[in-house]
Amino acid sequence: xxxxxxxxxxxxxxxxxxxxxxxxxxxxxxxxxxxxxxxxxxxxxxxxxxxxxxxxxxxxxxxxx
Amino acid sequence: xxxxxxxxxxxxxxxxxxxxxxxxxxxxxxxxxxxxxxxxxxxxxxxxxxxxxxxxxxxxxxxxxxxxxxxxxxxxxxxxxxxxxxxxxxxxxxxxxxxxxxxxxxxxxxxxxxxxxxxxxxxxxxxxxxxxxxxxxxxxxxxxxxxxxxxxxxxxxxxxxxxxxxxxxxxxxxxxxxxxxxxxxxxxxxxx
Numbered sequence: 001x002x003x004x005x006x007x008x009x010x011x012x013x014x015x016x017x018x019x020x021x022x023x024x025x026x027x028x029x030x031x032x033x034x035x036x037x038x039x040x041x042x043x044x045x046x047x048x049x050x051x052x053x054x055x056x057x058x059x060x061x062x063x064x065x
Numbered sequence: 066x067x068x069x070x071x072x073x074x075x076x077x078x079x080x081x082x083x084x085x086x087x088x089x090x091x092x093x094x095x096x097x098x099x100x101x102x103x104x105x106x107x108x109x110x111x112x113x114x115x116x117x118x119x120x121x122x123x124x125x126x127x128x129x130x131x132x133x134x135x136x137x138x139x140x141x142x143x144x145x146x147x148x149x150x151x152x153x154x155x156x157x158x159x160x161x162x163x164x165x166x167x168x169x170x171x172x173x174x175x176x177x178x179x180x181x182x183x184x185x186x187x188x189x190x191x192x193x194x195x196x197x198x199x200x201x202x203x204x205x206x207x208x209x210x211x212x213x214x215x216x217x218x219x220x221x222x223x224x225x226x227x228x229x230x231x232x233x234x235x236x237x238x239x240x241x242x243x244x245x246x247x248x249x250x251x252x253x254x255x256x257x
Contacts, residue, residue, distance in 0.1 A: 003222070006222075007226065010226050010229050010230055010233070011229065011233050013112070013114055013230075014113075014229070014230045014232075014234045015233060017111065017112035017234050018233065021077070022066055022076055022078040023077060023078065023079055025078075025112050026078035026079040026080075026081070026112070027079050029081070029109075029112055029113075029114055030079055030080075030081040030082075032115065032116065033083055033116040034081055036116035037082045037116055037174060038082075040118075040173050040174075041171065041173075044171075044173075051172065054172060054173075055172055058147050058165060058172065058175075059148045059149070
């Protein structure tokens with residue numbers, strides 16, 4: 001089930017990507033990607049116990065198909 | 066972005082943290098085996114405005130000796146395996162399971178590798194597209210197969226949005242007949 005409003009935004013952004021220079025859309029996209037990754041890094045720096053628990057989950061996940 | 070030929074797309078994008086991580090991983094991986102990138106990162110590579118915790122890479126099977134060398138070289142390049150030791154990692158791969166590598170001291174984002182086990186994964190490797198970005202070339206799944214995979218097999222809200230993004234960005238080049246063909250193939254694999 002896809003939210004129609006979200007889908008409309010996806011289409012608008014994809015149209016922007018299609019019709020603009022790669023450097024232009026990627027500069028904006030990178031702000032989203034890099035800030036999310038940096039937030040996660042900061043989160044794990046602050047909360048090493050949670051990092052440890054997530055790691056354990058990854059190890060268990062590796063055992064499932 | 067532009068199609069250079071039927072199997073090559075040229076991208077002149079600025080690199081994100083995800084791109085840099087992947088390129089540094091592939092610099093090592095490509096010495097040992099053939100690979101193809103699938104799933105969410107393919108949509109992200111072409112502009113989808115979201116991050117991901119992992120990048121999925123399907124590889125051709127390698128033997129224990131080659132894997133040991135790959136593992137060592139990844140470690141020398143500041144990667145570590147987050148879900149298994151060297152020996153266990155190889156056993157997981159042999160069982161058709163996934164092994165994840167991240168930069169040292171990190172767990173997200175990570176790169177997930179697995180040996181190809183299904184017909185769809187074999188098709189993805191054998192028919193991979195090349196994407197040229199800043200003097201590098203990476204191999205990704207055919208777009209039609211990616212769309213079919215996300216719409217038929219995964220089908221979560223995020224996956225359907227990824228598929229829609231690819232459909233819109235490549236609206237002039239997606240071969241709908243091919244997408245339908247892949248959908249039928251995946252439906253039949255699903256039944257098994």
